Amino acid sequence: MDCRKEGCSQPQEEDIMDIPLDDPAANKAATKIQAGFRGHMTRKKMKDDKPREEVSMRCCRRLG
Amino acid sequence: MAPKKDAKKPEPAKKAEPAPAPAPEAAPAPKVETVDLSSVKVEFTPDQLEDYREAFGLFDRVGDNKVAFNQIADIMRALGQNPTNKEVNKILGNPSADDMANKRVEFEQFLPMLQFVVNSPNKGTFEDYVEGLRVFDKEGNGTVMGAELRIVLSTLGEKMSEAEVDALMAGQEDENGCVNYEAFVKHIMSV
Numbered sequence: 005m006d007c008r009k010e011g012c013s014q015p016q017e018e019d020i021m022d023i024p025l026d027d028p029a030a031n032k033a034a035t036k037i038q039a040g041f042r043g044h045m046t047r048k049k050m051k052d053d054k055p056r057e058e059v060s061m062r063c064c065r066r067l068g
Numbered sequence: 069m070a071p072k073k074d075a076k077k078p079e080p081a082k083k084a085e086p087a088p089a090p091a092p093e094a095a096p097a098p099k100v101e102t103v104d105l106s107s108v109k110v111e112f113t114p115d116q117l118e119d120y121r122e123a124f125g126l127f128d129r130v131g132d133n134k135v136a137f138n139q140i141a142d143i144m145r146a147l148g149q150n151p152t153n154k155e156v157n158k159i160l161g162n163p164s165a166d167d168m169a170n171k172r173v174e175f176e177q178f179l180p181m182l183q184f185v186v187n188s189p190n191k192g193t194f195e196d197y198v199e200g201l202r203v204f205d206k207e208g209n210g211t212v213m214g215a216e217l218r219i220v221l222s223t224l225g226e227k228m229s230e231a232e233v234d235a236l237m238a239g240q241e242d243e244n245g246c247v248n249y250e251a252f253v254k255h256i257m258s259v
Contacts, residue, residue, distance in 0.1 A: 042150070044236075
């Protein structure tokens with residue numbers, strides 16, 4: 005198992021095994037969170053692009 | 069054993085009616101749900117329409133006053149919505165990968181799609197997100213392990229890519245690799 009963070013005090017392997025892959029409630033919770041996160045990230049990206057929108061409407065801008 | 073993107077999301081295809089049903093249901097939804105967009109009543113104000121038209125235009129990289137299927141989710145997000153990918157697929161009629169890349173949508177066709185999402189009852193509130201993350205708070209102390217959260221986000225639900233997770237988690241973990249999820253959610257909801 006790959007321990008991503010050196011600073012973690014808890015045994016990561018057990019936690020990884022505990023991830024409830026088939027639990028509908030956990031999946032539903034995850035989906036909702038992911039939807040919110042994706043929304044946030046898109047809006048953040050848009051905000052960063054906004055000042056340049058008039059110039060770069062059709063060039064070199066990855067909005068897809 | 070990675071989960072497939074099954075229809076575990078128990079959401080009936082409502083037609084422009086804000087039905088109050090955010091509680092987790094046990095009944096599995098049918099695998100292929102579609103939305104009847106012709107029955108969605110578009111109720112945006114002129115100001116909103118102007119904003120939406122502007123955003124729509126920003127996404128038109130071809131210049132035909134249309135956007136591709138695979139841009140619809142992002143336009144909706146840009147306009148403040150948080151649709152799941154599954155919801156967008158449903159709205160688009162369960163398109164193939166080819167459809168996603170090549171089919172294009174006019175603004176007028178987009179509006180009922182957006183309205184449908186706006187009307188949908190599964191809006192994520194602060195409490196929803198906190199509650200969702202609390203599921204992974206093993207010690208019940210308001211924190212989740214960053215590493216575990218990363219794994220959850222990339223293996224459950226609508227899996228996020230490593231790049232997405234990295235971007236999301238940047239700066240969120242403390243020196244112990246833990247995330248205070250209430251603060252995290254506040255940060256997410258600030259945009």
